[in-house]
Amino acid sequence: MARLALENGAEVVLTAFPRVSLVERLVRRLPGPAPVVGLDVTDPEQLGNLADRVGEHFGELDGVLHSIAYAPPAALGGNFTTTTWPDVATTLRTSTYSLHSLSIALLPLLRKPGSSIVGLDFDSSVSWSEYDWMGVAKSGLESCARYLAYYLGPQGIRVNLVAAGPIRTMAASEFTKEPGDDFYATWQAKAPLGWEADADPVARACVALFSDWFPATTGEILHVDGGAHAVG
């Protein structure tokens, strides 16, 4: 996403957790400079000074991408019926409430009217084997996005989600650990357009939602999954 935005002339600031140095190393591979600020989205103090820290780089933001999720292993992987509240709470705080906390923390910097918040979602209209409490968190994320759309709309700020098909990332490997579990192949077979588990179409959809090509769209979930959500 950052690569695509930079290639298209945007300026980008990235947040990093847990290690800023790791993201700074990744940034060196990008086609242009992108400042990095540390952010634990569950830490009220870091959220409280986020606008100041980001503001040191850019006085105004055209958009915010929420690409944050975490669930402890005990909240994933078939543990749904035995997960305890502290693990559920961590999942919801990091993966659901963070859309609210990140958006509100950066609200002073968001251009009004005309800016856009985009979050990454995974279809939560059905339960998925192994996804467990992250599925619940994504349902909450979808609702949170609709409420933010309602409350921020009058300031001309749009809030939308991109529901992506599965992409091979570190986080995704947490719930596709079983050797015979070829979730990706199943998805590819189901999707009318096929599905290469490639992040590029997902990044393109995010950039489109940030652009002025969706000026009247908010509270929406845009599926970028090869069409898998639409077929039984």
Ligand SMILES: NC(=O)c1ccc[n+]([C@@H]2O[C@H](COP(=O)([O-])OP(=O)(O)OC[C@H]3O[C@@H](n4cnc5c(N)ncnc54)[C@H](O)[C@@H]3O)[C@@H](O)[C@H]2O)c1
């Ligand atoms: N990989 C997939 O198949 C897939 C599919 C649909 C949606 N998504 C969503 O895309 C987003 C990115 O996930 P990913 O798969 O690229 O995995 P990832 O592990 O690369 O991304 C998760 C991100 O959350 C950040 N994070 C975790 N805890 C944090 C905290 N306390 N404070 C701040 N940041 C924190 C991590 O630093 C990491 O950058 C997530 O919202 C995920 O649910 C992923």
